[in-house]
Amino acid sequence: MSVLTLTIEGRDVAGQTGHTILQVARENGIPIPTLCHLQGLSDVGACRLCVVEVEGQRKLFPACVTTIDEGMKVTVNSERLAAHRRRIVELLFTERNHICSVCIADRNCELQDLAVAVGLTHFELPLLSPQAVVDATHERFGIDHNRCVLCTRCVRVCDEIEGAHTWDVMGRGTEARLITDLGIPWGDSNTCTSCGKCVQVCPTGALFEKGRSVAEARHRRPYLPYLVAHEGRTR
Amino acid sequence: MTEAGTPTPARRRRQDPLIPAGPVRASAHVCMAAGCLSMQADTVFDSLCERVTARGLTDVAVKRVGCLGLCAAGPLVAVPETGRLFDRVAAGDDAALDGVVDGLAGGEGGRPIATDPFFSHQVKVVLEHCGQIDPERVEDYVAVGGYESLTKAVTTMTPAEVLGEVTRSGIRGRGGAGYPTGLKWTTVAKTDSPHGKYVVCNGDEGDPGAFMDRSVLESSPQQVLEGMAIAGYAVGANHGYVYVRAEYPLAVKRLTTAIRQAEHAGLLGPRIADTSFGFDVEIRIGAGAFVCGEETALIASIEGGRGTPRPRPPYPAASGLWGKPTLINNVETLASIPTIIGRGAEWYSAIGSGKSLGTKVFALAGSVVNTGLIEVPLGLTLREIVFEIGGGLPGGGKFKAVQTGGPSGGCMPESLLDMAVDYESLAQAGSIMGSGGMIVMDDGTCMVDVAKFFMDFCREESCGKCIPCRVGTTQMYGLLDRITRGLASRDELAELESLAGMVRDTSLCGLGQGSPNPVVSTLRYFRDEYMAHIDDHLCPAGVCKMEPREAALAAGEVAP
Numbered sequence: 001m002s003v004l005t006l007t008i009e010g011r012d013v014a015g016q017t018g019h020t021i022l023q024v025a026r027e028n029g030i031p032i033p034t035l036c037h038l039q040g041l042s043d044v045g046a047c048r049l050c051v052v053e054v055e056g057q058r059k060l061f062p063a064c065v066t067t068i069d070e071g072m073k074v075t076v077n078s079e080r081l082a083a084h085r086r087r088i089v090e091l092l093f094t095e096r097n098h099i100c101s102v103c104i105a106d107r108n109c110e111l112q113d114l115a116v117a118v119g120l121t122h123f124e125l126p127l128l129s130p131q132a133v134v135d136a137t138h139e140r141f142g143i144d145h146n147r148c149v150l151c152t153r154c155v156r157v158c159d160e161i162e163g164a165h166t167w168d169v170m171g172r173g174t175e176a177r178l179i180t181d182l183g184i185p186w187g188d189s190n191t192c193t194s195c196g197k198c199v200q201v202c203p204t205g206a207l208f209e210k211g212r213s214v215a216e217a218r219h220r221r222p223y224l225p226y227l228v229a230h231e232g233r234t235r
Numbered sequence: 236m237t238e239a240g241t242p243t244p245a246r247r248r249r250q251d252p253l254i255p256a257g258p259v260r261a262s263a264h265v266c267m268a269a270g271c272l273s274m275q276a277d278t279v280f281d282s283l284c285e286r287v288t289a290r291g292l293t294d295v296a297v298k299r300v301g302c303l304g305l306c307a308a309g310p311l312v313a314v315p316e317t318g319r320l321f322d323r324v325a326a327g328d329d330a331a332l333d334g335v336v337d338g339l340a341g342g343e344g345g346r347p348i349a350t351d352p353f354f355s356h357q358v359k360v361v362l363e364h365c366g367q368i369d370p371e372r373v374e375d376y377v378a379v380g381g382y383e384s385l386t387k388a389v390t391t392m393t394p395a396e397v398l399g400e401v402t403r404s405g406i407r408g409r410g411g412a413g414y415p416t417g418l419k420w421t422t423v424a425k426t427d428s429p430h431g432k433y434v435v436c437n438g439d440e441g442d443p444g445a446f447m448d449r450s451v452l453e454s455s456p457q458q459v460l461e462g463m464a465i466a467g468y469a470v471g472a473n474h475g476y477v478y479v480r481a482e483y484p485l486a487v488k489r490l491t492t493a494i495r496q497a498e499h500a501g502l503l504g505p506r507i508a509d510t511s512f513g514f515d516v517e518i519r520i521g522a523g524a525f526v527c528g529e530e531t532a533l534i535a536s537i538e539g540g541r542g543t544p545r546p547r548p549p550y551p552a553a554s555g556l557w558g559k560p561t562l563i564n565n566v567e568t569l570a571s572i573p574t575i576i577g578r579g580a581e582w583y584s585a586i587g588s589g590k591s592l593g594t595k596v597f598a599l600a601g602s603v604v605n606t607g608l609i610e611v612p613l614g615l616t617l618r619e620i621v622f623e624i625g626g627g628l629p630g631g632g633k634f635k636a637v638q639t640g641g642p643s644g645g646c647m648p649e650s651l652l653d654m655a656v657d658y659e660s661l662a663q664a665g666s667i668m669g670s671g672g673m674i675v676m677d678d679g680t681c682m683v684d685v686a687k688f689f690m691d692f693c694r695e696e697s698c699g700k701c702i703p704c705r706v707g708t709t710q711m712y713g714l715l716d717r718i719t720r721g722l723a724s725r726d727e728l729a730e731l732e733s734l735a736g737m738v739r740d741t742s743l744c745g746l747g748q749g750s751p752n753p754v755v756s757t758l759r760y761f762r763d764e765y766m767a768h769i770d771d772h773l774c775p776a777g778v779c780k781m782e783p784r785e786a787a788l789a790a791g792e793v794a795p
Binding site for chain 1 (some may be wrong): 492545564695697698699703706707709733734742
């Protein structure tokens with residue numbers, strides 16, 4: 001395993017071959033906002049919040065899946081990147097129902113944290129406000145599709161850590177929805193082990209434990225010793 | 236069976252060609268591609284067989300062939316011996332059918348192919364055998380020199396020589412992006428893989444108005460298989476997959492027949508041409524998601540997963556199907572390979588211009604007289620394609636724009652008609668070559684409406700994985716919709732432009748990154764139309780229905 005040197009935000013840093021820009025940046029205390037990324041799970045590069053600029057390249061690179069190169073010069077914060085990130089968070093807020101004041105995850109929500117981090121103060125785009133459903137058929141947990149951001153952390157934790165693959169996604173575009181098994185109610189799923197890992201990795205209030213109030217809805221990441229669970233928050 | 240009451244001669248099964256025992260003086264080639272078939276070309280075929288038999292013409296053949304190109308004037312019948320094409324030979328049209336039989340018997344009639352501008356400007360490499368051979372008879376393909384290139388490659392050339400030939404030909408990916416084919420092949424060839432490699436043929440053609448790959452697969456499927464086998468030999472792969480959309484049942488059927496026949500004849504399978512090289516091909520049918528034409532989504536779909544793209548690198552050349560190095564090429568690219576190997580790289584690279592060598596197949600559609608399938612040398616101008624080959628606009632309509640590249644492409648105005656059609660020029664004009672859809676629009680077309688149509692397409696076909704494409708295209712569609720209803724303000728237009736840049740920069744795959752192109756290109760060349768909708772509250776082409784502003788104001792839908 002050889003060591004490569006590169007520059008991130010003007011700082012000379014070193015990282016191992018095969019490590020991603022995100023890994024090396026976080027090792028060196030350089031924050032990069034993420035949403036779909038959760039250490040311990042595979043990366044899918046879906047939320048596009050971690051895009052960075054690499055000198056000499058016109059396109060942008062998602063830091064979570066781009067491996068480092070010798071002599072690479074990475075810019076994490078620029079006017080263009082800040083505008084793009086703000087737009088991405090705005091798009092998420094306009095896609096479904098993310099009204100914090102009536103959400104169980106209020107103040108324990110990574111989407112809310114992101115809005116603060118990228119300086120999103122208002123929406124310029126109209127709200128799409130789809131009529132998504134709430135599935136409360138499971139005896140201990142529920143899913144409110146109105147809060148879902150399709151980060152697929154739950155899909156991956158269920159598949160890769162629990163090994164159940166109860167969750168997946170169906171549909172296209174803004175019609176895409178999380179499903180349990182082949183689209184049956186969660187409570188009827190016979191693959192779900194009721195482990196609750198999906199609830200713990202959910203960045204928003206989409207997946208919740210029944211009977212918990214707003215103040216109690218804090219995610220218990222240490223519950224997942226297999227993940228480097230303390231690292232998730234972006235604040 | 237044919238129409239009730241007209242019994243088919245017992246000695247001939249319905250689909251069998253009529254082939255005389257002795258020498259053939261003239262033959263009727265009946266187009267059996269999807270376009271003509273939808274106009275009952277199979278009945279035309281049967282009627283012709285009957286009439287030829289009834290007339291006692293014993294030295295005349297009647298055969299089923301693939302696409303003859305001039306889809307607008309189907310059903311088509313060509314008589315290659317006299318160089319004549321009979322168009323609009325409708326089933327049950329006695330005069331037209333007798334005209335063809337007269338032509339076969341030595342009479343005049345039809346239009347001359349050689350001097351018709353639709354045909355004379357074309358150079359056929361990929362479509363060389365389309366309309367010449369029966370797509371469901373491997374004997375026909377072999378008779379025109381089929382599989383000679385594969386035999387030549389595996390018996391007289393090393394894989395490195397094949398790679399060299401393809402590289403020197405200068406051919407670039409015909410699926411849209413124009414990546415140099417030789418470079419792609421070399422990358423796959425150089426990647427070590429103890430557990431095999433794959434060749435995948437991408438036939439998931441989904442652009443609105445495009446039917447190039449379908450026509451090639453329906454008209455000369457063996458050519459694609461031969462190209463795949465040559466590719467397999469060059470890169471060291473023994474397995475191939477053809478990914479075809481379920482919407483192309485005829486292509487799937489003919490491909491299935493072609494694979495079975497080629498395996499039967501020993502042209503595919505183990506020990507091709509008595510060498511140690513073996514290659515087999517399987518078909519995978521796509522469920523019709525546009526995004527599955529993106530190579531990583533296509534791989535996921537073949538593997539049985541949900542067709543969603545993943546970030547690259549790693550590119551499929553390094554880690555593709557089941558983690559193995561995989562060569563993915565478009566149908567048209569692979570169909571060009573037998574000719575490149577057969578006639579040599581120098582012959583091929585003499586066609587075309589600059590960095591765009593060879594020929595490109597286009598599906599000419601929209602407001603143009605000669606709707607159909609054409610193949611032209613790269614570097615021809617748009618004007619030559621639209622006005623000489625395409626025959627201009629029907630009814631003397633006024634040209635407004637031509638759209639290339641499907642939902643990731645752009646619209647080019649009249650001022651760019653003299654631009655050469657090659658990868659670089661199109662990119663500079665804000666469009667892309669794309670897979671070959673070319674839609675001609677007349678002055679009755681509203682360009683904002685066109686942009687809205689394509690955005691609606693992208694919005695619906697977005698896989699939903701990444702946020703910019705999933706929500707960005709939906710929001711852009713919403714803004715375009717407001718413009719076409721006369722409700723939008725200048726601020727909203729600025730919003731649209733800003734969103735376009737963001738979706739292009741941050742989307743995960745080519746579908747998202749290319750989705751703003753129709754908006755950006757129409758804004759670049761037809762901005763005044765957008766402004767007319769916004770400022771003057773009218774649609775210059777008279778397409779969009781403007782909503783009364785007072786009512787919208789009252790309903791709070793527009794800013795005062």
